[in-house]
Amino acid sequence: MMNKMIRDICREYTHLSECEIEKIIEVSKSLDLMANLYNSDVFIDVLSKDKNEAFVVSHAKPKNKSLYKEIVIGKRALDENEPGVIKTLNTGITTRDIKALTQECKVVSQTIQPINLNDKVIAVLIVEEELVLKSVAVREAHHRVKNNLQTIISLLRKQSRISNNEEVKNCLDNITNRVFAILSTHHLLSKEVNNNISILSAMNLLVSNIQGGYCDNKEINICIEGEDFKINGEKATALLLVMNEVIQNCYDHAFEGRERGNIKILVNKEYDYKNIVVIDDGIGFQEKYVNEESLGTYIIDSYIKQVLKGSIERDSNEKGTKISIKIPSTN
Structure with a gap:
């Protein structure tokens, strides 16, 4: 038959x-x-x-x-x-x-x-x-990873609160923010049916956490503008870790001796590239004084070049700093 x-x-x-x-x-x-x-x-x-x-x-x-x-x-x-x-x-x-x-x-x-x-x-x-059915299983996996990372963040924050050593507290706070950058990706992926997330949603989530973590009474305004694009989970995690370091550098160094400051994050995509530019109106820095051996610099440079296959440019003077990140659109 x-x-x-x-x-x-x-x-x-x-x-x-x-x-x-x-x-x-x-x-x-x-x-x-x-x-x-x-x-x-x-x-x-x-x-x-x-x-x-x-x-x-x-x-x-x-x-x-x-x-x-x-x-x-x-x-x-x-x-x-x-x-x-x-x-x-x-x-x-x-x-x-x-x-x-x-x-x-x-x-x-x-x-x-x-x-x-x-x-x-x-x-x-x-x-x-x-x-x-496949997507539901993947989303559930991301949801479980997110919950585990939230537990780790809670433990790190508790340890930071009970520590009397300022250097240890700063180190734990930095680790907490890096874990949160990873958590942000899984939080957004747990709501998606595929492995791609909105970069603007990810940036807003990351910035919200950073703003909530600083209690030095400085008035730092952060504005995110531009054209949204989708990025896959692996690349999103790398990019958020990079952005975490860049924005934290602004908070820690750009506005020394000032009570207020502004940070603008511009996002756009071209035919061949996706661009993220971070601009602050701080005191600037000299390239020769950048600590090439610091963990933050290592995260920024290695993740951009090795994971994102992109490039970074730094331009700074006494009127502020501009960090330009360019990654291929195939990401």
């Missing part, structure tokens, strides 16, 4: 030869095994005559749970809903973890492998996972 359905669909809607159809039937015999192995729905799709859509010719469901309630064999897979399927059918390039919309309007992640005969793509093998 299944073999007949495959033949009928291929003969009506494709240009496949009888030999190619037999090859597809042969592969379809292993579909049940693959479905249970991957614990996912597995399909074979073939390209239609006009090459803008595909047809499902075989479908195997896992024993535990299928994403499908109805029979989808013989139904169309459109390019706008399943772009990876059409791409692989036309190019022969394997497509992994690409978002798609099923015939039953569920958002899934597809991995698509070409089925070849005599160096020609005759069909594709598709393994699907429901993206929502």
Whole structure:
């Protein structure tokens, strides 16, 4: 019965030869095994005559749970809903973890492998996972990491409060702010369905923590402006650690002898780069007096160059300091 359905669909809607159809039937015999192995729905799709859509010719469901309630064999897979399927059918390039919309309007992640005969793509093998379920699990993981980091921050703050050594207190406070920079990423990721977060949301969260941590009675205004962009979790953590050091340097050194000051953070994206500029109206510094061996300088320079693959420029005089960070848009 299944073999007949495959033949009928291929003969009506494709240009496949009888030999190619037999090859597809042969592969379809292993579909049940693959479905249970991957614990996912597995399909074979073939390209239609006009090459803008595909047809499902075989479908195997896992024993535990299928994403499908109805029979989808013989139904169309459109390019706008399943772009990876059409791409692989036309190019022969394997497509992994690409978002798609099923015939039953569920958002899934597809991995698509070409089925070849005599160096020609005759069909594709598709393994699907429901993206929502996967995202929920990832968000839960970020939520647990966030809670663990909050516990660490609470312990560090308590230790700082009971310490009588100012140097130790300062060290613990700096560590606390660095942990919070990491926590900020996981807090935002725990609310997202993918691994990307808003850089403006992340900056605002970080700045709020820094402002709340300083009690020296100085009036420091921080303004964040610019065009928002998304950044993935790993890069976001690195960038927030860098920004934490830059902003803390402003608080600690830019306004010595002053009661007030201003810090402006400008965010924008170009075609090739994303830019973050931090400008203060403080007393400035001389480049030669920057401690290259300090932990803060190490975090700034190493994370920008090694993790973000970007660059940093420092420009300072008696009217203030400008720190310009540039990272590739591919991040």
